[in-house]
Amino acid sequence: MAAMGTSTESSSARIIRRFGGQTALANLLGKRQSTIEHWAKTGRIPSQWHQPLMSLARQEGVILEPRDFVSTEPRRVEPATGKLGILLVGLGAVASTFIAGVIDARRGTAQPIGSLSQMGTVRLGKRAEQNKPLIKDFVPLASLDDLCFGAWDPIPDNAYESALKCGVLDRHQHIEPIADELKAIAPMRAVFDDYYVKRLQGSHVKATGTKLEAAEALRQDIRDFKSRNECDRLVMVWCGSTEIFMEAGETHSNLENLEAAMQSNDISIAPSMIYAYAALMEGVPFANGAPNLTVDIPALVTLANERGIPVCGKDFKTGQTMIKTVLAPMIKARMLGVAGWYSTNILGNRDGEILDDPESFKTKEESKLGVLEYVLQPELYPELYGDIFHKVRINYYPPRGDNKEGWDNIDIFGWLGYPMQLKIDFLCRDSILAAPLVLDLALFMDLAQRAGMGGIQEWLSFYFKSPQHMPSVYPEHDLFIQHKKLKNTLRWLMGEDQITHLGEEYLSAEFVSD
Numbered sequence: 001m002a003a004m005g006t007s008t009e010s011s012s013a014r015i016i017r018r019f020g021g022q023t024a025l026a027n028l029l030g031k032r033q034s035t036i037e038h039w040a041k042t043g044r045i046p047s048q049w050h051q052p053l054m055s056l057a058r059q060e061g062v063i064l065e066p067r068d069f070v071s072t073e074p075r076r077v078e079p080a081t082g083k084l085g086i087l088l089v090g091l092g093a094v095a096s097t098f099i100a101g102v103i104d105a106r107r108g109t110a111q112p113i114g115s116l117s118q119m120g121t122v123r124l125g126k127r128a129e130q131n132k133p134l135i136k137d138f139v140p141l142a143s144l145d146d147l148c149f150g151a152w153d154p155i156p157d158n159a160y161e162s163a164l165k166c167g168v169l170d171r172h173q174h175i176e177p178i179a180d181e182l183k184a185i186a187p188m189r190a191v192f193d194d195y196y197v198k199r200l201q202g203s204h205v206k207a208t209g210t211k212l213e214a215a216e217a218l219r220q221d222i223r224d225f226k227s228r229n230e231c232d233r234l235v236m237v238w239c240g241s242t243e244i245f246m247e248a249g250e251t252h253s254n255l256e257n258l259e260a261a262m263q264s265n266d267i268s269i270a271p272s273m274i275y276a277y278a279a280l281m282e283g284v285p286f287a288n289g290a291p292n293l294t295v296d297i298p299a300l301v302t303l304a305n306e307r308g309i310p311v312c313g314k315d316f317k318t319g320q321t322m323i324k325t326v327l328a329p330m331i332k333a334r335m336l337g338v339a340g341w342y343s344t345n346i347l348g349n350r351d352g353e354i355l356d357d358p359e360s361f362k363t364k365e366e367s368k369l370g371v372l373e374y375v376l377q378p379e380l381y382p383e384l385y386g387d388i389f390h391k392v393r394i395n396y397y398p399p400r401g402d403n404k405e406g407w408d409n410i411d412i413f414g415w416l417g418y419p420m421q422l423k424i425d426f427l428c429r430d431s432i433l434a435a436p437l438v439l440d441l442a443l444f445m446d447l448a449q450r451a452g453m454g455g456i457q458e459w460l461s462f463y464f465k466s467p468q469h470m471p472s473v474y475p476e477h478d479l480f481i482q483h484k485k486l487k488n489t490l491r492w493l494m495g496e497d498q499i500t501h502l503g504e505e506y507l508s509a510e511f512v513s514d
Helices: 011-018 022-029 034-044 047-060 092-105 159-166 171-183 211-228 255-263 271-281 298-307 318-333 350-354 358-376 430-450 459-461 481-495
Strands: 084-089 146-152 233-238 287-289 310-313 337-347 389-396 402-414 419-429
Touching: 011 034, 022 034, 022 047, 022 233, 047 350, 084 092, 084 211, 084 271, 084 430, 092 146, 092 159, 092 171, 092 430, 171 389, 211 233, 211 255, 211 271, 211 419, 233 271, 233 430, 255 271, 255 298, 255 350, 271 298, 271 318, 287 430, 310 430, 310 459, 318 337, 318 358, 318 402, 318 419, 318 481, 337 350, 337 358, 358 389, 430 459, 459 481
Parallel strands: 084 146, 084 233, 233 287, 287 310, 337 389
Antiparallel strands: 337 402, 402 419
16 A cells, blocks of 8 residues: 655645546546646645545545545645735625725724624634634735725616615715725626516626627626736626526536537526626636526536636525524524514615516525525424425515615424414615625635635635535535634634534543542
8 A cells, every 4th residue: 555645745635646646536537637637736626526536435445534635734825915806796785885895994984894804803722722813814815905896787887876876875974085986996888688687777788799709708807907907816796686596407517518508698698607607717716696596507616616716605695594594593403393484574775676576586585495494404303394384575665775674473382382483673784784795705715716725615605695515415504603614714724723612622630530
């Protein structure tokens, strides 16, 4: 048997060596050798290959365990030097609120409240050691001073005009002092088709013949923006409207089919997919803040894996669903039953108007309904959760503007089946909750790119209603498990011990009886 590798050998190099080298493993898997070379270069084997490799190891008599896929050494993370360009698809309420907030924060006139990357801490070592640095001081994140912004939108308003029209921020406190900077951020012409977003009409759109030509136009926009602003790196975040409900099909199964469908203007290729394709082809990480079928199709997941580009999604977890992912784990932890969960929302901004269309609402409904099924696991606890009546409603109500109200009525039952109720009324501000998520995702996706972490970034599930995940596993919705996973990933990146909360390390001999 070959000698074990040195302590500095990456997990991917160790596994490749056990199968006899790159050529041998490529032949065994029936894959191009360039795929294996990429694993060796990045030091990481994407998670969707773990199970196939475990099965192959059993067939070939190779010793391989799940822990072999995890490196004990700190990952090499390239420094966050130079400018980071954040490209936003959509320059409406969320995007303009995000941009204005970052500019205000770096001027020292406001705080980035709600941003884990800017205000959160991460515990290192034992509790007694009291070592809790700020996350932004612990991992090499881009500085707010090094961020610049670009956007596409089918409406020509610049960031200043958009911020005023959306009415989220106080004009005199948070908009006028930075008016010149906001006015300088004018949207590029969008790839847009009102077939996919029925309640939005846009005049500021690209005139292209095919969807593949539209993708090339976006790629040129990306290259021009990077050059014009002298950016060293880019990330893209979808802040646009919710598209109509779609399901993955044959046109989405691989890159060849996807590009052929784009060339023929196939109706199954939505604008959001064109943006994601353009981003990945340009090596730009992509985060999907809406519930659209976008970067979670097989063709684009494969492209992201093969090129080592981070992707994540979908649908920003802000108001009512954030509350659900706190309450549902609490109910389950105490083994209380749920008979019904009725959720309704009123919302008056552009998002509310878009969701007033039944086809777009269907997309959002699917995203919001899945939470309880995965958190409560009715297949394991049929007596408690096997017969839940779960209903979600969203109502467009213009007088509220961006101030969303989410109301939940939860019928639960406890000891001997006696019924109880929870009623929650969350009067929140939609874009105020979403803006810090855009910031965190942009910074963490850039970090993942510099750390060579391509493919689905499940550790960022914390930010999404419907987290993108590998087909072999179910999505994790519990907010606190997501939070722990995110921080443990940061610890792992920096070579620090994971926090398990086991407590065994606190026991000493004098407290243990004979």
